[in-house]
Each structure stands twice: as C-alpha cells, then as structure tokens.
Amino acid sequence: MDRPYILHMLTPGPWMSPFDVNMAADAGYQVIVPYCGVDVAATPNLTQDAIFSRGPKGVSRTGLFIGGRDVTQAVDMLDAARKAMVPPFVVSVMADPSGAFTTAAAMLACVRGQLRKAHGTDLDGRRVLVLGGTGPVGRIVAVLAARAGAQVRIASHKGQQVANETARAVSERFGAAVAGASSADAAALREALADTDVVLATAAAGVQVLSAEDLAAAGQKLLVAADVNAVPPEGIAGVGVMDDGKPVAGTQAVGIGALAVGNVKYQVQHQLLQRMRNAEKPLALSFDDAFALACELRAG
Ligand SMILES: NC(=O)c1ccc[n+]([C@@H]2O[C@H](COP(=O)([O-])OP(=O)(O)OC[C@H]3O[C@@H](n4cnc5c(N)ncnc54)[C@H](OP(=O)(O)O)[C@@H]3O)[C@@H](O)[C@H]2O)c1
Structure with missing residues (x-):
C-alpha cells in the first residue's frame, strides 16, 4: 500500500482556518491534521514527532503547514521547524498565516x-x-x-x-x-x-x-x-x-x-501546496516564494 500524503497543520490560534484545510485537500493531501495553540517553543518537538515515524521514503509524503494571525510568529515557527529537522528526516514546510503571504x-x-x-x-x-x-x-x-x-x-x-x-x-x-x-x-x-x-x-x-x-x-x-x-x-x-x-x-x-x-492568491496557494506535496527534495516555502510564483502567473 502506498503511504498517504499527510499534512500536519500548526497554528497558535484556537482553530485552523477551514479555508486552508480545504486548500490542502484540494492540493492532494489525504490526511490533514490540525494542531491548535502551538507556539514557537512547541514547534521543534511537534516537528520531530512528525518526521521520525515514516522513514526516508515517508518523509517525502509528509508536510507541515503553519497558519495563525501573527506573521512574525509564523516565520519564527517556520525557522524553528526547519532547525528541528534531522537529515535525512526532513519534510517540506510552508507558512501562510491568515492567507497573508499568498x-x-x-x-x-x-x-x-x-x-x-x-x-x-x-x-x-x-x-x-x-x-x-x-x-x-x-x-x-x-x-x-x-x-x-x-x-x-x-x-x-x-x-x-x-x-x-x-x-x-x-x-x-x-x-x-x-x-x-x-x-x-x-x-x-x-x-x-x-x-x-x-x-x-x-x-x-x-x-x-x-x-x-x-x-x-x-x-x-x-x-x-x-x-x-x-x-x-x-x-x-x-x-x-x-x-x-x-x-x-x-x-x-x-x-x-x-x-x-483573490484569483491569483488562490492559484499561488494551490500550486505551492502541490509543489510541497510532489517535491522530491524538501521545500521551505514563505512569502518570497509566493511572490515569485505570483509574478510568474501574472507574466504567463
Ligand atoms: N482578496 C483576497 O484574496 C484576500 C485574502 C485574504 C484576506 N483578504 C482581505 O485582506 C484584508 C487584510 O487582511 P488582514 O487579515 O491583514 O486584516 P486585519 O488584520 O483584519 O485588518 C488590517 C488593518 O485594518 C485596519 N482597520 C481595522 N478596522 C478598521 C477600521 N474600522 N477603520 C480603518 N481601518 C481599520 C487596522 O489597521 P489600523 O487600525 O492600524 O489602521 C488593521 O490592522 C481584509 O480585508 C481581508 O478580508 C483578502
């Protein structure tokens, strides 16, 4: 049996945005799990809990998404998640708090x-x-x-x-x-x-x-x-x-x-989630990546 695509969605807030859950499902993630009340300090433990159980093949089918409302906290959580990874157990991670990056x-x-x-x-x-x-x-x-x-x-x-x-x-x-x-x-x-x-x-x-x-x-x-x-x-x-x-x-x-x-925002978020799901090498996606893709979409 192929391993399912799993997205662990972390937010400091009381709930994960239903908009982002829908976007994750439409990008092909099959198991989507929200974790609420997660701050920067809790991010390394959760990240390591997510990476070690699946083996080197499974990590390419595992992703992290960071939401919330505070853009600085989201970038700090993204950095904390990246630093917590232990090669070859490295998964893709994307931040888009309140949809603000896209x-x-x-x-x-x-x-x-x-x-x-x-x-x-x-x-x-x-x-x-x-x-x-x-x-x-x-x-x-x-x-x-x-x-x-x-x-x-x-x-x-x-x-x-x-x-x-x-x-x-x-x-x-x-x-x-x-x-x-x-x-x-x-x-x-x-x-x-x-x-x-x-x-x-x-x-x-x-x-x-x-x-x-x-x-x-x-x-x-x-x-x-x-x-x-x-x-x-x-x-x-x-x-x-x-x-x-x-x-x-x-x-x-x-x-x-x-x-x-909004039309461009939707395409950017959808394509970044798909990129992360399909990536052979792990990605870390933030607002600069979103802007580069948005410019490509507008030019094309
Ligand atoms: N089109 C899309 O695809 C898309 C996607 C996501 C979000 N959005 C929209 O993007 C906008 C910004 O989202 P956000 O989450 O950054 O907004 P937000 O945090 O809810 O509000 C942004 C700022 O609006 C100002 N504001 C609040 N109430 C105000 C009032 N009564 N009069 C004047 N200014 C007021 C405040 O700044 P000050 O008090 O400092 O002036 C506040 O920091 C929203 O309209 C949201 O719906 C659009």
Whole structure:
C-alpha cells in the first residue's frame, strides 16, 4: 500500500482556518491534521514527532503547514521547524498565516503587472502607501514592495505613533526599510496620498479606507490603486472587486479589485501546496516564494 500524503497543520490560534484545510485537500493531501495553540517553543518537538515515524521514503509524503494571525510568529515557527529537522528526516514546510503571504504576494504581483502594462514602469523607486498596513497582509505586502525597491509607508488609522511602531518592527524583523504614516483623519490621509504612486488598501474586511473625495485629492501622481477587501463596501471607492486595470475616475491610475487579487492568491496557494506535496527534495516555502510564483502567473 502506498503511504498517504499527510499534512500536519500548526497554528497558535484556537482553530485552523477551514479555508486552508480545504486548500490542502484540494492540493492532494489525504490526511490533514490540525494542531491548535502551538507556539514557537512547541514547534521543534511537534516537528520531530512528525518526521521520525515514516522513514526516508515517508518523509517525502509528509508536510507541515503553519497558519495563525501573527506573521512574525509564523516565520519564527517556520525557522524553528526547519532547525528541528534531522537529515535525512526532513519534510517540506510552508507558512501562510491568515492567507497573508499568498494574498500579499498576489496583490503586489498584480500591481507590478499593471505598473508595467498601463504605465511602462516598475516598483523600483515608486512611492507605495499601505492603508490598513498594520495587519498581516499589509505588513507582508510592505516588506515585499520594499524588497522590490519601492519606498514604502505603512499607514494606520490609529495615527502616526502606531504606524511608526509597526514600521520599525517590520523593518527590524524582515530587514526591509519601511516608514510609518498617519491615516487618522482626512487631512493626514490626503497629505500622505499627495506623494504616492501606488496605494494599497489592506484594511479589515468591510472597511472603506479611501473615498472618492480622497482619490480626487490624490491628483494625477497616482498610478495604481489596489484593494484586497472583498466584503462591501469596497476598500477603495470606485474600484470594483473584479477590476483589473480599469481606469479610476478622476485620476490617471488603474484599479485592481479584491477578486482579481483573490484569483491569483488562490492559484499561488494551490500550486505551492502541490509543489510541497510532489517535491522530491524538501521545500521551505514563505512569502518570497509566493511572490515569485505570483509574478510568474501574472507574466504567463
Ligand atoms: N482578496 C483576497 O484574496 C484576500 C485574502 C485574504 C484576506 N483578504 C482581505 O485582506 C484584508 C487584510 O487582511 P488582514 O487579515 O491583514 O486584516 P486585519 O488584520 O483584519 O485588518 C488590517 C488593518 O485594518 C485596519 N482597520 C481595522 N478596522 C478598521 C477600521 N474600522 N477603520 C480603518 N481601518 C481599520 C487596522 O489597521 P489600523 O487600525 O492600524 O489602521 C488593521 O490592522 C481584509 O480585508 C481581508 O478580508 C483578502
């Protein structure tokens, strides 16, 4: 009998995301086991418990997935799992907490594609403002954009101090130069927007962070406005969920909506899980891998 494909899914939270369980099953995993309340300290023991029972052949049919809400904790758990493995007992591992790695990767790949297509330019040197940037998706899209050469500001509707603290934490942990900006009121938001080429809306579901008046005030500098909130109202007024390069009224920008991003996000997560399941050599997959794949998918 062939050994089944097993995915051990670890999360610090009280439950594993049903979305991720479905994705794992659709990628071909046959036995999917959630482990809840798992932190960085518990990760090495669980990892070693998962690797030693199946022999060198079985480890290629065994994977680890790391979820949760905290992107720093997820990366720390991924590192802890990798360090706990003992060759030749090494299994593939992937982190995607709250879908943030695959969503941020898909969002930025869509933005890069539209910068090239609509404006003949790239992320390098562009000024990027991330609204709702203190959440998991916002933090990772900020890191990816900074690594691609953009000048990135994370904005918080709680004000400059929270934005600065988040930007400092993100910069220190991920080695990316990110600054903070306030979006606490219309004046602060419009001041930040005036100097922005790309605005990314990554705030909580159902929250509109940019009104038509804000967009009008942004003026002609804005090149791309992208949103990942699929729950009405849209995160950016006038950018529909299906938009993918549609001109944004009153600006020279093009818009990208949540379902256009979601389509790429779905493919990225599905293909990374399949890669992990089919890998002959063990893989460790994080947000850089998700971004590379998302860019390939958008280019192809
Ligand atoms: N399209 C897709 O494929 C896809 C996949 C996954 C997630 N998503 C969406 O991606 C978005 C980001 O997800 P997430 O988990 O990172 O979000 P989150 O943690 O729930 O929220 C992100 C940020 O939104 C801001 N926020 C919360 N309530 C607000 C309010 N009332 N007014 C203004 N800002 C508010 C907060 O930042 P500040 O208070 O600091 O401003 C918060 O840190 C969500 O809309 C989610 O539904 C989309």
